Amino acid sequence: MSKLVIISYELPIILEHAGDKSYLLTPKSHARTSGLENFHKAQKAVWFGRPGSNRGDTSRVERQKLSKAYEEKNCHPVYLGKKEHERFLDGFSNRTIWPLFHYFTQNAIYREELWKAYEKVNRAYAAEVFPHLEAGDRVWIHDYHLMMLPSMIREKFPAVSIGFFMHIPFPSYEIFRLLPWRREILEGLLGADLVGFHTYDYERHFMSCVRRLLGYDSVFNRIHLEERIVKVDFFPLGIDYSKFSEGGKKICKEGKAVGLTRDLIDQQLSGEDKKIILSIDRLDYTKGITVRLKAFEYFLESYPEFHEKVSLLFFVMPSRESMEQYKSLKKDLDELVGRINSTFGSLTWMPVWYFYRQLDFQERMELYCQSDIALITPIRDGMNLIAKEYLATREGRTGVLIISEMAGASKELSEALTVNPNNLLEISESIHYAMEIPEEVQIKQNRVLCERLRNYNVERWANDFFLSLKEVKKIQEIKLARKFTGGMMQDLGKSYMDAGKRILFLDYDGTLMGFDKDPQKVNPDKKLYETLRKLSEIQENKLVIISGRDKETLGRWFPAAEWNLDIVAEHGVWFREPGSKWDMIELIDRDWMEIIRPILEFYVDRTPRSFIETKNYSLVWHYRNADPDLGNQRSWELKDELKGLVANLNLEIMDGDKVIEIKNSGINKGRAAAIKIGDTDYDFILAIGDDWTDEYTFDALPEKAYTIKVGTKTTKAGYYVEGVPDVREILRELENLINVQA
Secondary structure (H helix, E strand, C coil): CEEEEEEEECCCCEEEEEECCEEEEEEEECCCCCCCCHHHHHCCCCCCCCEEEEECCHHHHHHHHHHHHHHHCCCECCCHHHHHHHHHHHHHHHHHHHHHCCHHHCCCCCCCCHHHHHHHHHHHHHHHHHHHCCCEEEEEEECCCHHHHHHHHHHHHCCCCEEEEECCCCCHHHCCCCCCCCHHHHHHHCCCCEEECCHHHHHHHHHHHHHHHCCEEECCEECCCCCCCCCCHHHHCCCCCCHHHHHHHHHHCCCCCCHHHHHHHHCCCCCCCCCCEEEEEEEEECCCHHHHHHHHHHHHHHCHCCCCCCEEEEEEECCCCCCCHHHHHHHHHHHHHHHHHHCCCCCCCCEEEEEEECCCCCHHHHHHHHEEEEEEEECCCCCCHHHHHHHHHCCCCCHHHHHHEEEEEHHCCCEEEEECCCCCHHHHHHHHHHHHHHHHHHHHHHHHHHHHHHHHCCHHHHHHHHHHHHHHHHHHHHHHHHHCCCHHHHHHHHHHHHHHCCEEEEECCCEECCCCHHHHHHCCCCCHHHHEEEEEEECCEEEEECCCCCHHHHHHCCCCCCCEEEEEHHHEEEEEEECCCCCCCCCCCCCCCHHHHHHHHHHHHCCCCEEEEEEEEEEEECCCCCCHHHHHHHHHHHHHHHHHHHHCCCCCEEECCEEEEEEEECCCHHHHHHHHHHHCCCCCEEEEEECHHHHHHHCCCCCEEEEEEEECCCCCEEECCCCHHHHHHHHHEEEEEHHHHH
16 A cells, blocks of 8 residues: 655654663654644654754664664654754755745855755655655655755656645745746756645745746646646645643633743733733744834833733744854844833833743643733744644633734634734734723634634645645546557557548647747758658648648748648638648638737737737737746736727637737637548548647547647647657658558
8 A cells, every 4th residue: 555755854753862772752842844743643654854953973873773763653764964964954944945935035145065965965865765665655745945855756756646845935936036046946846746835825926936937837726847737735734723722721721820830920920900912933033023022112102001011921932043143133132122121111010021942832832821912923934833823722712813914824814913014003003902802802703713723723734735636646647648658659550551541630830840939930840841741742641731820931831832731821711732822711801900900019018028920810919938927917918908809800819828819700720620621531630739729620620530739738639748859759650650561
């Protein structure tokens, strides 16, 4: 049976020596993957990650003992050298990716040796995982430390299902493009079948970066690579709701705190008219903790009537203390707390109770239960589970959450007070408003919030992720089943050889030849001429070039006097039989072109590097060379503006591959193909095309026809190939069959 493999930077547990042969197990409660432990056990999954903070220098014998102890817990430790680990974690992960992805571009550094270390460590994780993988396994990779790992696993094990989840924000294109190794990171992530984020904003930013930097288009939330589809979706991380809810009820039932907060709250901050505001965060410039203190200071200045009646419990957990930016932040916090307490404090009242240390689960629970307001205002945060944990302990009770709109959790917690984390006045006013919200309103809002958190807990988050991964694999399997393979070529070749009458419809751009920034430069090459000539000269064959190109260009490339092939130009407006002159499918009016042209010219002016192509009976707006996002936006605007006009003028809009063509209604490749077939009973019919316009051809042909789409986009064709070289190979195979027979 297939197994589940979870991979994260660190393992969810720490094992420490408790004797010669025993180890003491400690859960890593603050890991980003916390809450997955139950899922890990239920799925009987194998978890790979670094074992702890000081494992790089342990002896080989100790590593073997430790690894065996971890394996008993279905965990596999990945060991890194000290220098290697520093460059990977404190270097590229925390000094390049972390600040850049959180929009602190001024803090990001870009050094080649750090990038090389990041690649090397990702390969080390891959090497540790490879011996344990088999075809059909499911792999779940977590977070920004391992963004190269999906493609590394995909390269070695193409048959496994790979999911990746990003626990931090994904930045917009304008920020992400600053990264020198931006393409490599995207290509690494696209090794996954499913890429998950906390919010739709992060999902949208990722797809925009993929489109603009790698050129892959997406349909809804599916990115079409050459060989497969990658799904991108958002899954808001939940918490172990029952754990916090039941824990909160237990503490409330006891009626008092039993640990850290016993002396602090019961003795120092007790009283019916006193309010407690709670702030818990680790030391990080992304958390907005200095602004939070300043906002509380502004509140005390603005509302002196609350002096002696409110205190801020300010907990900061140590983090990355060796980095200069964090040392400076700690110094600023110390000075701010000192200033506030000296300015507003008295012998009987201290406005800010400041603690710089780690908090265990029990201590956090007590603080959640005893605090009237939770103040959580990060400048940028992927999710922020502290907000959800606080609310879970307040089920059926009072309590107000003030949360930054920049935290991913704010998208789900709309009933909470949402603030701009940089707006001191707004935060101050929210604190004042929270103080005066009636208790019955607080209880009612918390019930709504808690119901949402109960329904979408960490288990639901994990299950939804794997359900989505399963769905995308089904889509890939359907696509794979329709991929034109060697076996299908044998079937097509046999049908071709058995047929007495054959007709072949071949699109030109994107099918016989690739694309170019200048459409006029895509001339047929020598090999294409040779193949088409041999196929067209076979007596049983009727070869039809069916293209959107204008008749002058096609006529120049394939002169009537020299070629025994049919040509359909401008999507079916013009026909040319072998040795004959061009003829129209019907008399077509061109007066509309002067009405439409000024509109297209306006969009050319507004869209740099776009241009108009004028055909005999159609106008084409090309935006392949334009900025991808701007081009798409302008194309939507243009189509919307043209809708009313085309109906009145009996025109239609053809939305092709980075082109919009306006032409007379009812004229398309499908109608042209049907006319070419006519009443003739062809034994073999083949149609190959890459564009949306070729779907008309596929749809018009009988069921027995072989229809092949170039590219992996959704199609009515029976099969697909990846690109122009595959089409050339099919045509050469047909050419060789005749040569062998001869």
